[in-house]
Amino acid sequence: MKNSIETIWKEGFLNEKSLVVPKINDLYSQKSKHLVDKIKRMFKINIITIILVALLLPVIYYLIDAIWQGIGISILLLCTAWYSKKQMKSIKALNQGATSYDYLISFDQWLKNALLKNENVLRFSYPLYFLIVMSTILSAWSKQEKLITKFSRKYPDIVFIGDIPLFTLIITVIGTLMMFFFSRKIYRWDVKLVYGRILKKLEETIYEMEKLKEEE
C-alpha cells in the first residue's frame, strides 16, 4: 500500500463535484410499494389463519361432542376467508401505473371501502358466532342431567324452559342483540388490534406526501 488511507481518501475525493447525486424526484416509490406489500402480506396471513382455525374447530368441537356447532363456526369462518380473498383480488384493479401518491390514495380508499363492507357483513356474523357459542354451552348443559336436577333443587324459583334456565335464554338474546348493535365497534377494535400500526403508518405516509406536495 503506497499511500496512507487519509491520502487515498483526500485524493479520491479531490474532485468531489464528480460524485453523482441520485435523483430524488421519485422519493416515495419504494416506500409506498413496501407499505402496500406489507399490508397485503398481513391480509394474506390473516386469511390463512382463518382457514386453519376453520379446519381445526370442527375437530375440537367433535371432541367436546358439539360437531354441528363446530361445523357452523367453520362454515362462517370459511365464508369470511372467501369474502376477504375476493376483496383482495380487487386490489389488482388499482392503478399501479399512477404516481406513488395516487396509488397510495387509491389503496387507502380501497381499504376504507373493504373495512366498511366487512363491517356490514360482520353485523350478522358476530351475532351468529355468539349464538353458536351459546348453543354449544347450552347443549353441553342439557347433557348434565344430575347437575340440572341439583341446580333446580337448589334454586326452585328459577323458571326453566325444557332443561334451560330462562335467564340464560334472556342473556343469549340480549348478548346477540348487543353483538348486532356493537358489531361495528368490536370490528374496529379488532382491526386496530391487528392492523393498527400499519394503518397508522399508511395514514402518516399519505399525510407526509401531501405536505411534500404543498411545499413544492
Next chain:
Amino acid sequence: MSSDFYQVSILPFSGIIIKICRAYTNSQEDFEDYYQEVCLQIWRSKDNFKNQCEWSTWVYRISLNVCLTFLKKQKNKGQMYFSSDVLPNLITVENKAFKNESLNQLYAAIKHLSEIDRAVILLYLEEKPNKEIANILGTTPNNIGVRVIRIKKRLKKIINEKFN
C-alpha cells in the same frame, strides 16, 4: 420537499451523504434508496434542528442513523449482507462506484468493518475531531482515538492482503 430546502440544506452536503451511503450499500439500487431515505429524514427532522451543532454534523448524524437502521432492517429480512469473513475478494462492477481505483479499494476494505467501525472511520476521514465523532456516536473521545488506530491497522492489512 421544497426545491429551495433541497438546494440550500441538502445538496451542498450531498458529498457527505454519498460517502456514507456508499459505505453501507453494495449496489447502485440500494445506494439510491438509502440516499433518498436520508434526504427524506433530513427534511422530516429539519424542525428538530436547534443549532445545537453544525448543520453538517446534523447531516452526518441522520445519514448514519438512516444507514444503520436500513441495514438492520435488511438483515432482519435476511436480505443481502455478507459478514466480513465472506466479503468477496474482488471489487465487483457494482462496487466500482468511483473513478479512482484506490478509493474503490478503500471502500471495499471499509465494508469489511463492522457497522460502527465504518461510521468511525468515515467521520475520521472527513477530519471530524474525536470529540465530535464521540458526540455523534455516543461514546468517549478516548474510545474513538483507540478505535481509529485499530481500524486503520485493519484497513491497511485488508488492502495489502486483498489488493496488493
